[in-house]
Amino acid sequence: MEQPTKQKSVHDADDDGRFSDLPDEMVHHILSFLQMRDLSRLSVVSRRCRELCISNPHLDLSNIDLINSDESSRSRFYSFVDRLISLRCMHRVKTQTFRLLLSFVGGGGGGGGDEYRVATWLQHAVNMGVARVKLELVFDLGKPFDLPLCVLGCNSLRQLKVDAGNGFIKLPSSDFAVTNLQRLALGPVRIEKGCNVGELLSSFKSLKHLRLDKISGIKSMTFTSPSVETLLLTTYDEELCNISIVQEKLQDLFIYWSSKSGGKSLTINAPNLKNFYWAGSAVDYYNCMKDLPHLFNVGMGISFPTQQASCKHIFDKILHSIQRAKCLTISESFVEVLRKEGCLPFLFDNLEYLTVSRTSRGDQVLPLCSLLRGTINLKHLTVSCLSTRGFANVTNSVPSGEFSFKMGYWQSQNFMFTRQLKKVTMELFDREDEVELIKYLLKNAEELEVMEILYTSPVSSDLITEIRKYKKPSTKLLLCSTILYNKMRCVRPDHDI
Template sequence: MASKPKKRAIAGCEGEGGGCSESKSMIDRLSDPPDQVAHHILSFLTVVDLVRLCCVSKRWRELSLSAPCLNFDDIPSSCRSTCYDRLQLMTYLERFLFHRGDNKVQSFHVNWERHYMDENETVCICSSEHYRLLTWINCAVRCNVEVLDLKMALYDPEEAPFPSSVFLCGTLKSLVVDMNFTLLRTPSFGFSSNLSKLQLKDVVIEDERFFKWISCSCKFIQELHLDQVRGIETISIASSSLKIFRFFDVFNTSHLSISGEKLEDIVVGWYVESPSNSSLNICAPNLKVLSWSGKLMNHLSLGKFRCLEAAVLRLRPDADEVDKVYEVLCSLCKVRALMLDEATIKAPFSKGSMRAPISNIHCLTMDTGRITDELVPAIASLFKGLPNLYILCVQYKPPLDGPQSNTSGFDMGYWKLQNLAFIDQLKVVSIELCNDSNVIDLARYILECAQNLLQMIVISPPQDSDAVTKKLMGSKIVSGATVVYREREKRG
């Protein structure tokens, strides 16, 4: 039950004779909010602040020790600079956890970096932190934690595996583990997990059965993030509840299979070492968003994404993989918004004869470097297969050592000869450009031929801004479109 507000008398001396006014009452706003409100306030504090707050009053000590949100992040570096400081800090924190007892822990966040000795130190005693950190995790599990976020750089991750008790915690709903290659063993299949979100980074998976456990025992999981998981070559997941899947990998996994009726959002960043010996299988008939970057696998099975709304492709195809890129585009036949990088545009459309199998696209974003003479025919071929396009965005990221020439071989006459079907319905254009003729002539073609254009945003680097503006302002705009000129901000 929430405690009742306490009042305290305040005497005010007034008048020439120093007489005191009548006592007035005032609510002590620090000590008197209801427990639920107080706990919400405390949820924004780190655990170090909670330890300090225990010294303020008996009530705040009780509130601090019963706070459901424990944040071991953002501990000042000065508290962890030397072995002695770290030892003292851990002792304080463990004493705090001891006095908490079994009070409910709703969320537990830990961000703990290993100790790197200064030059004047000869012996480091902090390797024992490994076991103490694992004790903290077990404490959170004992207190029926719901959200567990663990980012720890351990000293010897092979010395002790990740606590299996975490996966057997019936209250746990969200788990994030980022622990420099600590070993995750396959949990018991007899336990039905209530996890809705699982995020694993830089961990070692004991065997492939771990992903079978996710498929079979995690009946409520909706988000799964796998980032640089080690130890296995094949990942196979089939889930009836999964909605969001994130996968990032470099040289570890060879085969990935993900399937689910409820999958709506998939992000894959995969740079396999041997694409010829790798495979990707996606079965997600209700997928809405797909983002894929990296190499193409030798064996692809994607099906048709008939509910797809948006897709991003940043592929790195080899010279002989034109058919594979085209196969991927065919899978996106119903997509409405698409982003392609330069390599993905060049591969299937470089000869200028292949039409895009993605005619339903309404919004196209191209992420390119300079619009060179080699790239223009590919872009034109892509445009010819997009009769329903009405939003176009050209993002320009010139390479530092990119070509300084061959960017002036295609003028407005070339674009007019293409008879692009979408030009009459194009509504909005955002185009980043520099003082290269090819891209400026593309912008001029749009201004002078797009009858229903409403707005064009022109973004150019400061050194080219005046020249670009002068060339485009000389265009005879066929529509009543508003043209906005902006300077591009420096990119880090």
């Protein structure tokens, strides 16, 4: 590959600064932090700087800093990019990474030929053997972006990510010859009627990671890619009714399917699945066509509309499909639905790690007990909260005198998992009930090594003294204060007692 000459003139000797002492790879990395305006200025400093700007294998283009600029500034930007690409083509500079962050709104565009210009730049990257392409395009609301055929048909391409912001990506209706694409992320994705997206994606024989965000436009979708190992799928479209996943090599499946209408169905045939996360709305039809003997991690956060008819048979199928999981994270709202539908207790004989995530202040004791009765081999139990609202004065939602969740209640459950339980993390939500459970576990968990108690409001010394009465000498008891900032949790250990 021919590169721009690196021979310096006498006039360039003092203009380069310290660039002359750095290897090209390091300088190229430094250049990746510059905006296009600064890069254009650097290119005229010296011949050496010009060569480095041209020979950079990582081409990063953005007009975001020019959104509020005048037409003359935007025109100079496009002229600079066109000239830079022309010089790269002349010197046959191989492009490893092509990133384009471009806005076509608020004055950021360059006129009616914006999409043609983008397609031209992409064609250049394809011709120069690009391996990774990342497009972040900001269009007018609802405007689609036609993904050029040259990109999906590029044999050198290994990774492709396209984010159309408020617009949509339109997939071509034709398939392709065998390419080497390994990672594909598209979203939001509008699929034209008549386009067989499953057949389209199955033409990528080397594809291992597939992410499709906010799919819309079709009623049914079947994934049959022979090589995909990771699939992430999100959709809010009411029109999409049927999703079928038939992938022999699939190991990681992430589904978020939110819909207010009924008549939805989900079919899974993935015998090598290891990690399965499903959130959103419950479906009316669910079928796991084969056992999942390799299943390890499962996350369940399915909501169940109150007006929807009973779906016990659906939930029974879901539970049987995840029965072999070793680690389970489940929302308390879904556990409550399972209990009310009569699906619990259910035997999770392989389950060793259980996390129950709370999202409300309702009665959590009965659902939690129903779930724990089926966990005979549990070693790690975590009960966490997703909200800090109402922590200060939370009371049991069950009327006084109707139920009593004191030590005697927990003793009467005869839980099997206490024989080998090793660690418990409990976030205080309903103080009275949870403290009783903590005392029960400290007293009855024979192999317990760590009890970690998380809280947001101060814990009284009387409560600490009461808990310590049940602590075995071999158990490490930790009290940690927690603070939630949006979705991030900060945990500060207070002391070990």
